[in-house]
Amino acid sequence: MADIPYSTLTSRVQVEVPFCPDFVIEDRIAETAMEFFKDTKSWRIDLDLSPSAKNIGDYDIDVNNRKAICDILWVNYLDAPLQPMTEQQLYKLDSAWRNTAGTPKYFTRLTPDTFTIYPKPSQSVSNSLSARVAVYPTINTPAMDGPTLNDNYSAIVIGALGRLWLMAGKEWYNPDLGMAALQKFEQEVHEEKQRVIDGFTRIVRTVKYGGI
Numbered sequence: 420m421a422d423i424p425y426s427t428l429t430s431r432v433q434v435e436v437p438f439c440p441d442f443v444i445e446d447r448i449a450e451t452a453m454e455f456f457k458d459t460k461s462w463r464i465d466l467d468l469s470p471s472a473k474n475i476g477d478y479d480i481d482v483n484n485r486k487a488i489c490d491i492l493w494v495n496y497l498d499a500p501l502q503p504m505t506e507q508q509l510y511k512l513d514s515a516w517r518n519t520a521g522t523p524k525y526f527t528r529l530t531p532d533t534f535t536i537y538p539k540p541s542q543s544v545s546n547s548l549s550a551r552v553a554v555y556p557t558i559n560t561p562a563m564d565g566p567t568l569n570d571n572y573s574a575i576v577i578g579a580l581g582r583l584w585l586m587a588g589k590e591w592y593n594p595d596l597g598m599a600a601l602q603k604f605e606q607e608v609h610e611e612k613q614r615v616i617d618g619f620t621r622i623v624r625t626v627k628y629g630g631i
Contacts, residue, residue: 422562423569425449432576436583436591444579449558451578451604455571456555457489459611462567468548471496474520476539480532480552485560490553491534494526497547501526501536509537574607 425448432444456462464486468478480488494501504525509516512525521538528534540547556563568575581600584593 421565423565424562425452426561428572428576428579432579432583435580438590439583444583445561447579447582448575449556449560451575451582452556452560452563452568453558455574455578455604455608455611456553458608459615460490460492460553461571461611461615462555462564463492463551463553466550466552467546468550470543470545471523471536471540471547473541473543474539476517476535476537477529477533478536478548480534480550482532482552482554485557485563486554487557488531488552489555491526491528492551492553494534494536494548494550496523496536496540497544498549503527504537513537571607571611574604574611577607578604 425445426441428448429441429444432448433439433441436444464482466480466482468480471478480491482488491503494503501523502525504512504527506527506529509525509527513519516537519538520541523536523538523540525537526534527537536548577600581597581604583589583591584597584600586592587594
């Protein structure tokens with residue numbers, strides 16, 4: 420499915436905030452979507468990264484300019500998972516880790532869109548690196564992935580309404596509704612985080628009965 424513009428949600432929100440300009444609504448929708456997916460880490464994509472190059476440890480992650488990375492969930496080298504480590508941990512393991520070559524075993528995130536692998540590869544190998552990352556829409560994004568937005572529609576709408584109702588001095592200002600809406604939004608965030616923990620699979624709860 421193609422991306423869905425935030426503007427398609429405007430009329431659904433505006434009915435609750437009469438006189439609010441469209442651009443203000445769309446700004447609050449964008450802010451809410453950004454916060455929701457940064458907090459929940461529920462929007463996930465798989466990436467085939469550039470081939471590993473001999474004596475090169477640093478690699479870019481490109482998710483296009485309408486998304487940003489909030490977490491690197493895993494990195495594989497030749498289908499073997501690399502263990503995540505911090506730079507401090509790598510320095511303790513090997514004070515010369517930036518120059519050590521061999522078979523990669525670890526990775527660490529350097530910047531929002533780059534990571535390094537250690538040891539750096541001792542040979543160039545095509546199709547060797549793959550990763551899964553959690554992403555969020557950037558603040559200036561006018562649209563986002565259709566299925567992902569549809570799946571979280573109610574959370575985005577109620578979060579945007581909460582922000583709008585708490586805009587003091589505006590005709591639509593309503594602090595009681597605003598606080599209630601943001602509480603509901605936080606509940607939606609909590610439930611989505613649990614879905615992530617459960618692997619987006621519905622868990623069937625069972626009760627053991629020992630009998631008489």
